[in-house]
Amino acid sequence: MSISFFLDLGKNIFFLVIFLIIVSFFNCYFLSPVMVSLDSKKRQKIFAELKQFQQHDFSFSSGHILGSMCTVPQPIAREVYMQFLETNLGDPELCPGTKEIESRYITFISQLLHAPKTSAGQIVSGGTEGNITAMWIAKQLSGKKEILLPTSAHFSFQKIASLMGMKLIEIPVTKEYVMDVAELKKKIHTTTAAVVGLAGSTELGTIDPIPELSEICTDEHIFFHVDAAFGGFVIPFLKELQYKVTDFDFQLKGVSTISIDSHKMGYAAIPLGTLVVRKKQWLETISVDSPYISSEKQAGILGTRSGAPVAAAYAVARFLGHEGYKQMVQSCMEVTQYTERRIRELGLPLVMKPTMNVIGVKLKKPGHVVDRLSKKGWRVNKVERLSCIRLVLMPQITKQIIDEFIPVLKKTCEEVGEL
Ligand code: PLP
Numbered sequence: 476m477s478i479s480f481f482l483d484l485g486k487n488i489f490f491l492v493i494f495l496i497i498v499s500f501f502n503c504y505f506l507s508p509v510m511v512s513l514d515s516k517k518r519q520k521i522f523a524e525l526k527q528f529q530q531h532d533f534s535f536s537s538g539h540i541l542g543s544m545c546t547v548p549q550p551i552a553r554e555v556y557m558q559f560l561e562t563n564l565g566d567p568e569l570c571p572g573t574k575e576i577e578s579r580y581i582t583f584i585s586q587l588l589h590a591p592k593t594s595a596g597q598i599v600s601g602g603t604e605g606n607i608t609a610m611w612i613a614k615q616l617s618g619k620k621e622i623l624l625p626t627s628a629h630f631s632f633q634k635i636a637s638l639m640g641m642k643l644i645e646i647p648v649t650k651e652y653v654m655d656v657a658e659l660k661k662k663i664h665t666t667t668a669a670v671v672g673l674a675g676s677t678e679l680g681t682i683d684p685i686p687e688l689s690e691i692c693t694d695e696h697i698f699f700h701v702d703a704a705f706g707g708f709v710i711p712f713l714k715e716l717q718y719k720v721t722d723f724d725f726q727l728k729g730v731s732t733i734s735i736d737s738h739k740m741g742y743a744a745i746p747l748g749t750l751v752v753r754k755k756q757w758l759e760t761i762s763v764d765s766p767y768i769s770s771e772k773q774a775g776i777l778g779t780r781s782g783a784p785v786a787a788a789y790a791v792a793r794f795l796g797h798e799g800y801k802q803m804v805q806s807c808m809e810v811t812q813y814t815e816r817r818i819r820e821l822g823l824p825l826v827m828k829p830t831m832n833v834i835g836v837k838l839k840k841p842g843h844v845v846d847r848l849s850k851k852g853w854r855v856n857k858v859e860r861l862s863c864i865r866l867v868l869m870p871q872i873t874k875q876i877i878d879e880f881i882p883v884l885k886k887t888c889e890e891v892g893e894l
Contacts, residue, residue, distance in 0.1 A: 533854050535869070538876040542856030544677070544705050544736075546869040548744040551794045552787035556744050562782030564598070568769030573782035580789040584749045587711055588703075588724045588733050595755035597775050598785055600746040602704030603631040605734025606671075608750050608761065608775055610635045612732065613669035613698040615760035623662050624671035625654035627678055629702060632671070641668065652676070652827060654683040660691065669698040674723035674733075675706020678858045678865060679826060680833030682706060682721040689729030700732045704748065707735025709831045712804035720830065725753060732757075740832075742795065742803060742870055743788035803870050807832040810877065811868045817881045822894060826863045835863040843891045844884075851883055 533540050535547035559573060567574045581596030590596075599605045606629065610622060620641045624632055625648055636643050646659045654672060663670075670692050672683040685701060692699035701723055703710070713720045724733060734750045737743035752758060758774040765773035795803065811832045815825065818836055826835030838844055841857040841864045848855055856865040888894040 533852075535871055538871055538873070538879075539852055540854045541866045541868075541872065541876075541880065542854050542864070543869070544739045544867050545745060546739070546742060547871050548738075548787065549742045549791045549794060551790045552742075552744045555790040556783045556787040559783040559786040560781070562786070563779050564782045564785065565773070565777065565779040566768045566770075570782055573786060576789050577782065577785045580785055580792065581749060581751075583789075583792050584735060584737075585751055588707065588735065588751055590725045590733075590751050591753065593754050594725065595752055595758055597750045597752065597758060598780070599734070599748045599750050599775070600777065600780075601738060601748040602629060602702065602734055602736050603634065604776055605704060605736070605748045605750040606631045606700070606702055607635055607638065609700040609732040609734060609752075610641060610669060611639065611761050611776075612752065612757050613700065614639055614641060616757065617668045617698060619666050619668035621664065621666045622669050622671060623659060623667060625673060625676075625683060627652060627654075627673060627676045627681065628671055629673075629677045629704070652679055652681045654688070656684055656687050656691070659688070663691070663695055663697065667695075667697055669700055669731075671700050671702060672723075673706075674701050674703035674710055674721075675831060675833075677705065678833075678861060678863075679835050680705065680709075680829060680831040680867075681827075682710065682723060682830060685721055685723040685730070686727055689727035691729070692731075693729035698731045699729050700734070701730055703733050704736040705739050705833075706831060707733065708737070708740035708742075708800065709804055709807075712801045713808070713831065715801055716805055716808070718808070725751070737788040737791075738784070740804070740807075740869075741788060741791065742800075743791045744784050747784040747788050804832075807868050807870060807872075810872055810874055813874050814866060814868060814877050817877060818884075821881065821885050821888070823884075823888065826861055832868040834866045834868070835861060836866065837863050838888075838893050840891060840893070844887055844893060847887045847890060848883065851887065853880060853883060 562570045562573045564577060577598060585594055585596055597608060599608055621644055622641055623644050623646055626645045627648055632643055635641055644662050647655050649655050670688060672685050672688045674682050703723060710720050710723055732750060732752050734748060736748040738745040738747050762772040762774040811829055815834060824837045826837055841862060844864060845855055845857040858865050
């Protein structure tokens, strides 16, 4: 081989190296920033698109949602939620740390409800899943299909009937809007799978006579579920604040299960609730073998489920503590009493004296008022069945917000002939 061959090869390698240096320089100093800026432009575009949709939403933080039982969560929840976004409690050995948070949160809820040592908790997405899971257990344990429940029960029971082929037998309510115990007694039968009582009804926040229902269910050996989706985080604190409220929890020995929602008065992020069952082994009746994941059995309805709302709710509970919740309930009740007074001053009657931070305002045509208020940027809920609108005085609602709302309500009621 001639010397010129080696000279040419050397030249070629030299040019190749130069070429590679230029390419990598271009890549680092030109291409990547271009890619990055393209990437950030794309992100901005997506955010702008989403923002456009979001602008149509009512927000809890605006204070203009007066009819919902949900709330803008305590600020710590937001940060913690993001931190736990990738966790999956449906596959618990993948995240034993988050699993531990879950079990601590269940302990907190169980203590709040005075659950016995034999009890267990099942994290659920909210009141609907809590009720479904409770009725699933009742059906499995009793082998029966009839549910006795007040006419004021939440519509999730309609789903239960449809999903599980169960039959709903509605018990009328008294003039205080709570389940009529005498009527219930007439309907108890050998075919009864469960009795349901409300501790904080959806429409008015009423509490059924849970102690009496508990006794009846103990005597008759009937499964008794307490739907405390709303009231579970209110009643314990009302009691401590010396309000006269009915007992509702596991201290009553006939109570079999209680569902309680953290995304309502638990001041936590959506979606989160807990179903507490008196006997741990009852969860076995709703468990299946789960061969592909880290636990051998899985109880309940959901498979994959995020640890984020659980960690967020735990953080809220740690942050507020028992005293924090108590103060929150106290302030909600003060705003409720203020609202009650302002509404009565307008000349509008209430359906009943509020038991908790839920107010029903009697109207001739609640639908008209709700529609007009909505156009004016205020959301309240209509309850056609009781010919009223429902206001729920959640933690984000202040007296100042009520002062803004009352003139709008007055004007609206005048426009449609309610006043
Ligand atoms: N139970 C009661 C008493 C409720 O008030 C509600 C909702 O407002 C539910 C159950 C259903 O809860 P979720 O919508 O969180 O499933």
